[in-house]
Amino acid sequence: MSIKSIDPRITRENLSDVADQNPIKELNHWQTYEVFHQTKKGDHHIHVGSLHAPNAEMALILAKEQYARRYECVNIWVVKSSNVFTSDYDDEDIFETTPEKMYREAGGYKVMEKINKYKKERKGV
Amino acid sequence: MYGGGYIFEESKNGKSEAEDSEKLERFESKIAAGEKIEPSDWMPAEYRKQLIRMIEQHAHSEIIGALPEGTWITRAPGFRRKLALMAKVQDEVGHAQLLYSAAETLGKPREDMINDLITGKSKYSNVFNYPAVTWADTAIIAWLIDAGAIINQVANSKGSYGPYCRALERICVEESFHLKYGHDNVVFLATGTPKQRDMVQEALIRWWPPIMHFFGPSDKISVHTETLMRWKVKMASNDDMRQKFLDMYVPKIWELGLTIPDPLLKKNETTGQWEYTEPDWNEFKKVINGDGPCNKERLAVRRNAEEKGEWVRRALMRKDERYTVPFA
Amino acid sequence: MNGINDFTEIQTEAAKNLLYRLADDQLILGHRNSECTGLGPILEEDIAFSSMAQDKLGHSQALYQLLHNMGEKDPDTIAFTRKVNEYKCCHLVEYPIGEYDFSLMRHFLFDMSEAIRFNMLSSSSFEPLAKIARKFKGELKYHTMHAVTWINQLGTGSGESPFRIQKSLDVCFPLALGIFEPSKYEETLISEKIFFGEKALQEKWLEAVIPVLKNAGLVIPDIENVTAAYGGREGIHTEYLKPLIDEMTEVYKIDTGAEW
Ligand SMILES: [Fe+2]
């Protein structure tokens, strides 16, 4: 007997009403790609998620609808997940830096005091 | 869309395996400080296991959730409804895709999750085992089931696992369209011709018990989840979410003059809590364990879709390449 | 450049006939392809295919709206209340979705013709139609990119895939030639520069699809020995259209006076 559904699409599929308990063998894995999108020219591309695709060309086609159908987008990148190299969260502390690095901050350079002192002295001449 | 009816495994207070206590302490203090956990971070095995379980159930609920409403996709009346229903069901498929990806970051491939779904090993939200008998059922589902899902998903989006939170953030944006669409649809039926009104009233009567089941059994009787709440895996109690839902939506249902099939339903003005007839939790258990009106059909349909797609996936497989886990 | 009110009676009739043909094709194929939503072969493709089905329905709605502006009934009434023999779609779009190879091949053959057709129409002397055609451009471009990529990859894919794709091509090809069934208004449409005509379109279509099919390793059916599936434009349809229309209009007809 086949399943008679309220959904005519399902009834047309003629599915057996005897439940199959077995897993599908050889469920194939496609590659995983990471998706980046750019909202408008001039902006950075931003990582928005990942998807399964057999190759880059298909990944672009599929990413367009899954990641850009509802959002403003002018460009997408896809990168194979296995091609992305990341730093380790265990090494998070390498990003911590001592605050005493005024030599590379704009605020570390205050010369007005010197200039004013110099001007004052010149006036005295 | 998914409610709070997660079937967590009995948690062992995080002490299931001999975890490195120093690492565990650091992990817990990170979460307590509101930091997110990322895929490559150290995490207790129990955390990983329960998260996979929850995100996977959520993903299954999205893809199976596409079926009750999909029932009416070929019969939606008029362009506006036809297009909106298609876009809505499509979004649910998209949500499944995002959530499977999030679960994959924890190390379980999508295909394994799908196999666990179609063999009944892994669960999905109970409500989708009920049929959408008429067009009006799709309106009730899109409005009220999605409303419930939003309450749950907004709570979960503040959880501790980064990839899940990011997926939920996007999902929540789309859900707000679902809610508006559903409400619009119900309002048109409720304020329409007598036939339309009858349709929507009957659908509400059908869907009320599943809606009350949606957030899962009362906290008094469900699996202890203290550790999961501390780890910010479970973000709100089932009862709290149910109360919030009733508070937001019962007045909106009543203002349309629709009858909710629960004579005890009322807000206790002193406690501020809604009182209601206790849902039939035996029915809930029965359905979740496979014996609901549509369980068999839902799984058969999903299996069929996978099997029919098999040659497509196989055609484009590259034998020299191995599957990799998404990194975020 | 012509607006709605600049036409003679025969020109109006010709333009309306063209619009009905185009809109009905898009409605019926959009409807057919919507059947796959939630049931597709891979989640990612399910989403892409659904978007394109939505686009098709959107296109039909826009074309019916133009018909409405020309004095016909509103889009919902046109789409949901006509009798089967009043639809002017070609047979290709009526067939059930079948297996995914069939749906993809139909999508490829049809959308290649759409992309060329609307590209031609974007310089139509009938300005409201030209405007619509220009609006569809981006969507149709994605549709053909999608279709070409799939046909190319599956045609050269492993396992049973090339065989399936070839079989679908053989089934679809005569049906696809039915897209170009000439109407009795061809001369008016061409002389008034409303549309360049089905014959010209078919030629351009062949020029576009044959290289793709060849590249995908497929054998092109011998066009001389293929009978094009004509009749749809005159309201003579396959056995598949009536059940489709009945299903599509089931809820709408519960209460035709209702606002859904
Ligand atoms: Fe959803």
Ligand SMILES: [Fe+2]
């Ligand atoms: Fe939703």
